[in-house]
Amino acid sequence: MSKRIEAKDLNVYYGDFLAVEGVTMNIEPRSVTALIGPSGCGKSTFIRTLNRMHEVIPGAHVKGQVLLDGDNLYGDGVDPVLVRRQVGMVFQRPNPFPTMSIRDNVLAGVKLNNRRIAKSDAEALVEKSLRGANLWNEVKDRLELPGSGLSGGQQQRLCIARAIAVSPEVLLMDEPCSALDPISTLAIEDLIGELKQEYTIVIVTHNMQQASRVSDSTAFFNIAGTGKPGKLIEYDETTKMFSNPNEKSTEDYVSGRFG
Secondary structure: OOOEEEEEEEEEEEEEEEEEEEEEEEEEOOEEEEEEEOOOOOOOHHHHHHHHHHHHHOOOEEEEEEEEOEEOOOOOOOOOHHHHHHEEEEOOOOOOOOEEEEEOOOOHHHHHHHOOOOHHHHHHHHHHHHHOOOHHHHHOOOOOOOOHHOOOHHHHHHHHHHHHHHOOOEEEEEOOOOOHHHHHOOOHHHHHHHHHOOEEEEEOOOOOHHHHHHHOEEEEEEEEOOOOOOEEEEEEEEHHHOOOOOOHHHHHHHHOOOO
């Protein structure tokens, strides 16, 4: 598990509109990389290109490369479904399947991938995934109840359990705590610290304190104005980005002077 990601001169388009321009960056395995920047600067668009999720929007396409341990995710004949199995995603708002039990939510991705799994193996996978998401002890006695009955923080951890059940190499998280209370946010941040022992993690966040707490590296995106493409301004170790960035716009953003 846990693979290196390389973006090489990546340009992301929605139809003719250039949304993100010229991103080149390397994301190391078993690390947390935070993407920060003002709204509309391309953070969420960029993170979705890492598992081709942006392609659900008609007309979306890229120029450039995204490599996963050297394999181009946009190469000829590469199946986007297979890419999304390798590179899982957790979204801004918890989205468990409302009519499914907690158990079936965990197994949903496995079944969508048409994997046949014995009942005993399924039970073991459910427990392993829920333990991996630090949720097992809270739900082990109510696995048959709907996932939608959990609290917001528990639902988000259930979505993380669902994502890791298919054994991805990378976990993408697009503002996973923005809809959560401070206690649930802390639980997710602690979980991210544990998960990076096995996964490469990329997280979009508007919370500067969160970026400084959870990430090893930080990428600052910005935009020159409405209708302009988002660009990667600076990318470095998080401690340097927050204490001694190279670009004044980065310093202004992380210190709260704009954005």
